[in-house]
Amino acid sequence: xxxxxxxxxxxxxxxxxxxxxxxxxxxxxxxxxxxxxxxxxxxxxxxxxxxxxxxxxxxxxxxxxxxxxxxxxxxxxxxxxxxxxxxxxxxxxxxxxxxxxxxxxxxxxxxxxxxxxxxxxxxxxxxxxxxxxxxxxxxxxxxxxxxxxxxxxxxxxxxxxxxxxxxxxxxxxxxxxxxxxxxxxxxxxxxxxxxxxxxxxxxxxxxxxxxxxxxxxxxxxxxxxxxxxxxxxxxxxxxx
Numbered sequence: 001x002x003x004x005x006x007x008x009x010x011x012x013x014x015x016x017x018x019x020x021x022x023x024x025x026x027x028x029x030x031x032x033x034x035x036x037x038x039x040x041x042x043x044x045x046x047x048x049x050x051x052x053x054x055x056x057x058x059x060x061x062x063x064x065x066x067x068x069x070x071x072x073x074x075x076x077x078x079x080x081x082x083x084x085x086x087x088x089x090x091x092x093x094x095x096x097x098x099x100x101x102x103x104x105x106x107x108x109x110x111x112x113x114x115x116x117x118x119x120x121x122x123x124x125x126x127x128x129x130x131x132x133x134x135x136x137x138x139x140x141x142x143x144x145x146x147x148x149x150x151x152x153x154x155x156x157x158x159x160x161x162x163x164x165x166x167x168x169x170x171x172x173x174x175x176x177x178x179x180x181x182x183x184x185x186x187x188x189x190x191x192x193x194x195x196x197x198x199x200x201x202x203x204x205x206x207x208x209x210x211x212x213x214x215x216x217x218x219x220x221x222x223x224x225x226x227x228x229x230x231x232x233x234x235x236x237x238x239x240x
Contacts (some may be wrong), residue, residue: 023048030065112148142228
């Protein structure tokens, strides 16, 4: 784990330098992925890192855990509440005559997109890159919001499956409460990653790393990967 950590820290430094930037900004959510990325960025840039806590009708525990990570690892933070902006946007956007079945997802996806806007504003002001918190498991099945949490400059955890992220978190000393907490994107009350995906990270990671899975898991993962292929590519351009 020490070798992996050092390689990731060096990689972050190299990518930031290549972009002629001086540091990294990231969203601190109270989850394990953001905690790990925050610690890696802090190691890469002890004086030029910023964790941004962006509650948006969020569980109070999310904010508390995010701040706990920042306090433990001495990561500078800004808390920017997006509740009123979210509410105002919903009041402005049309929707009464749309299919009600699309309402929850469309509204929930506004939250990570507002966070993306916030992070890029700060990145521009500070000459930082936006460090994303997505891992290999999420990327493989498209478990992210396009131009939301998927809108970032670098993905330090992009080659690590979720179970590997948990191992790295333990090595880095991330609080156990965060490691043990059911992963959630915080899109709505009671929402969890595994509940929304319809499979566990253990099942997903086993399939991604070994190709082994029960048939129903295999079908589910393959279907999600196919449906989300557009999230892993640049926008299509006509060949003529």
